[in-house]
Amino acid sequence: MHNGTTITQFIIEEQRHISGATGDFTSLLNDIVTACKVISNMVNKGDLIGVLGSAGSENVQGETQKKMDILTNEVFIKSNEWAGHLAAMASEEMDDIYPIPEGKPRGKYLLTFDPLDGSSNMDVNVSVGTIFSILRCPGEGAAPTEASFLQPGTEQVAAGYAIYGPSTMMVLTTGHGVNGFTLDQDIGEFILTHPNMTIPENTREFAINASNNRFWEYPVQRYVEECLAGSEGPRGEDFNMRWIASMVAEVHRILTRGGIFMYPLDSKMKEKGIGGKLRLLYEGNPMSFIIEQAGGAAITGRERIMEITPNALHQRVPVVLGSKNEVQRVLDYHREHDAMDAE
Numbered sequence: 001m002h003n004g005t006t007i008t009q010f011i012i013e014e015q016r017h018i019s020g021a022t023g024d025f026t027s028l029l030n031d032i033v034t035a036c037k038v039i040s041n042m043v044n045k046g047d048l049i050g051v052l053g054s055a056g057s058e059n060v061q062g063e064t065q066k067k068m069d070i071l072t073n074e075v076f077i078k079s080n081e082w083a084g085h086l087a088a089m090a091s092e093e094m095d096d097i098y099p100i101p102e103g104k105p106r107g108k109y110l111l112t113f114d115p116l117d118g119s120s121n122m123d124v125n126v127s128v129g130t131i132f133s134i135l136r137c138p139g140e141g142a143a144p145t146e147a148s149f150l151q152p153g154t155e156q157v158a159a160g161y162a163i164y165g166p167s168t169m170m171v172l173t174t175g176h177g178v179n180g181f182t183l184d185q186d187i188g189e190f191i192l193t194h195p196n197m198t199i200p201e202n203t204r205e206f207a208i209n210a211s212n213n214r215f216w217e218y219p220v221q222r223y224v225e226e227c228l229a230g231s232e233g234p235r236g237e238d239f240n241m242r243w244i245a246s247m248v249a250e251v252h253r254i255l256t257r258g259g260i261f262m263y264p265l266d267s268k269m270k271e272k273g274i275g276g277k278l279r280l281l282y283e284g285n286p287m288s289f290i291i292e293q294a295g296g297a298a299i300t301g302r303e304r305i306m307e308i309t310p311n312a313l314h315q316r317v318p319v320v321l322g323s324k325n326e327v328q329r330v331l332d333y334h335r336e337h338d339a340m341d342a343e
């Protein structure tokens with residue numbers, strides 16, 4: 001018998017503090033939780049149910065889709081389209097927005113998601129996750145369009161992720177701090193295990209795909225070089241490095257013990273005319289909301305991610321997030337560099 005707070009209980013109690021809130025929002029979060037439980041089960045069964053490997057198709061970003069990218073996207077749509085809380089959904093794995101179909105009730109919220117983050121890790125049995133963000137649909141019942149989604153991250157009502165690791169966990173913010181829940185597989189409930197998650201301001205651990213080193217801009221090269229120089233360099237301390245290739249897993253580690261995560265702008269992206277690797281609406285904004293709510297910071301290198309007004313559904317951005325003082329240092333290095341350039 002557990003005596004803990006279930007995620008449903010937690011959401012209902014939290015909603016009582018929001019004036020004018022109806023049961024709609026609680027109910028929407030519950031449907032998202034159900035979708036994540038279904039995905040957790042699929043991830044856990046893996047090859048037993050034949051879900052590993054490539055689907056042989058490409059998504060709008062030109063990435064090869066895994067079978068699980070497509071299946072998890074369907075799980076999210078099916079779990080969230082029927083209840084009447086949403087006006088539309090948008091996902092990394094769909095070219096266009098998904099308005100709630102005719103014949104089903106339309107609600108006041110928009111949902112964006114990355115149904116399977118770190119999907120290249122599926123086949124090698126390393127942690128993957130699901131990221132989501134909830135926005136209000138503007139325009140008083142008007143039909144949602146792509147433009148309805150182009151709101152800065154500061155407008156998010158809630159954001160969260162599920163991580164399918166040694167335990168399945170759900171981490172959630174509604175703008176009042178960050179709380180983590182662990183799935184008890186025996187009773188099928190997420191139980192509050194990590195109340196008020198906060199990120200230490202200082203860290204000695206960084207995460208970046210260092211194979212891109214020669215393509216980075218100078219400020220990022222400088223930051224990483226100084227970390228690598230350790231106690232013999234200007235930082236005067238040794239640093240540790242991690243790279244899991246699942247943003248969810250990196251963010252979860254940072255929420256647990258601090259750190260900095262970077263997927264910066266590089267010259268390969270500039271050549272391709274894309275602004276970054278990670279997607280603003282499905283990865284950048286929800287993770288920034290969680291990180292900031294836990295006392296950390298999230299920037300592109302030059303500006304706060306959540307203040308960007310998106311110009312396209314699948315817009316990509318550079319991401320630098322985590323422990324406040326390290327993120328500030330990366331920002332300072334960019335500012336110094338840009339100021340010298342401008343002289």
Ligand code: AHG
Nearest residue numbers: 116117118119120209245246247248
């Ligand atoms: P996705 O699986 O949703 O496409 O996301 C993968 C992302 C992110 O989770 C991770 O940090 C990064 O891409 C890994 O990129 P590299 O393979 O370039 O290291």
Ligand code: MN
Nearest residue numbers: 114116117118
């Ligand atoms: Mn992703």
Ligand code: MN
Nearest residue numbers: 114116117118
């Ligand atoms: Mn994905």
